[in-house]
Amino acid sequence: MKISKRVMQIQPSATLELSAKAKQMKSEGIDVINLGVGEPDFNTPKNIKEAAIKAIEEGKSDFYTPATGINKLKKAVCTRIAADFGVNYEQNQVAVTVGGKFSLYVLAQTLLDEGDEVLIPLPYWVSYGEQVKLAGGVPVFVTPEDGLKVTVEELENARTDKSRIVIINSPQNPSGLIYTRDELEAIGNWAVEHDIVIITDDMYGKLVYNGEHFVSLIELSDEIRKQTILVSGLSKAYSMTGWRVGYTVAPAEVIKKMGALIGHATSNLAAVSQYAALEALTGPQEVVEKMRVAFEERLNKVYPELIALPGVTLKNKPQGAFYLFPNVKETVKLTGFASTDEFVAALLDEAHVAVVIGSAFGMPDHIRMSYATDLASLEEAIKRMKAFIEKRM
Secondary structure, three states: OOOOHHHHOOOOOHHHHHHHHHHHHHHOOOOOEEOOOOOOOOOOOHHHHHHHHHHHHOOOOOOOOOOOOOHHHHHHHHHHHHHHHOOOOOHHHEEEEEHHHHHHHHHHHHHOOOOOEEEEEOOOOOOHHHHHHHOOOEEEEEOOOOOOOOOHHHHHHHOOOOEEEEEEEOOOOOOOOOOOHHHHHHHHHHHHHOOOEEEEEOOOOOOEOOOOOOOOHHHOOHHHHHOEEEEEEOOOOOOOHHHOEEEEEOOHHHHHHHHHHHHHHOOOOOHHHHHHHHHHHHOOOHHHHHHHHHHHHHHHHHHHHHHOOOOOEOOOOOOEOOEEOOEOHHHHHHOOOOOHHHHHHHHHHHHOEEOEEHHHHOOOOEEEEEOOOOHHHHHHHHHHHHHHHHHHO
C-alpha cells in the first residue's frame, strides 16, 4: 500500500517511542526506571476529577461542543491569563484543543503555505519541526553559539524573505532554561520589526524554581502581544496529561480559521475534559504550588548527583519545567560507545534506565532526563547510571 510522501518524511516522536519500549520492558517484569516521558507522576487533583464526574452525571458531557470549546472554558482561560499576566483577551481569541500539541499542529496548518519558513531555536521540542513539515513549511533550526538560548543576532542571521514564524519555548523543553525579560523583549521587538509571527509555547510557565521568575511574551508590550500567539495547556501544571487539554490565544481571525480546521479534524475536545479543565482553571490553585514545590525539591536533590557522574556536564541548572539536559559527550567517550544513541540504548538494556537521546532535540551530545517521578526512583536511577558508567571505564 502506497504511503504519502508527506508522511514518509516524518520521524516518529522519540519520547513516545522510548516510553513505549520502557513500558514494554516493564510489562515483561523488568525493573525499568523511565526518565524519558514528560509526564508528572501525580494524579489529577481530586476536585478536577469530581467536576468531571459531576458533568457526566448531569449529562453535560454527552454531546458535541463548539469546535473551539465551550464559552465558560474560554472565558476561564481569559480570566486566568488576566490574573497571571495582567493582559485581557476576549473569548473569540481562544481555541481549546486536544492538547497543546494539537494547538501547534493546527496553527501550522492555519498559518503556513508551501515553502514558508519557521525559525526554531535549538534545543527544540521534538514535534515542532515535524508539524511544520506536515503543513508544507520548512523548519529552519537556529543553533545558539553560547549556551542553550538563541539571540536576536542568531535569529537575524537565519532570517530570509520566506521567514514567517519563530517559535519560542520558555521554560524550555528539554533544558528547563527560562528566557529573561530582556531577552524576550529583544526577540519580540525584532519580530515586530520584520513582521514575523511569534508562537510562544508557555506550557511550563507555572513550573519555575528557586526564586526564578517566568515572563511571557504576551505581557511585554502591545506591539509584541499583537505579533504573538500563545500556546499552553493543563497537562503539566495540573497533572492532566491524559485529559488532553490545550489552548491557543490568538487574533480572532486566526481562531476562526483554526475552528474551521478543528471542525473537520476532531470536531471538538472531549466535553468531559472541558468541564474538568474549567474546574482546574477556576478552582483552588494551591495544588499547582504543591506539585511545583515537589519538583523543585527533586531538582535540587538530583542536580548535584547528576553532574558528579564521570564526564557529565550541565553548566546551567534548570530553572523550570521538569527536565535535565546534560552534555554526555565525554561520558560516551569514557565508556567506549561510538555515539550517544548507542550509550542510551545500552543504558536501557543493561541498567534499565530510560532517557531520551539528545538528537531528538537537535543536540546529539546531550540526553534528556525527566525528574517528574518520585525522588527514590530518581536517586536509584543516578546510582544505576553511575555503576553503568564506572563498569565501562
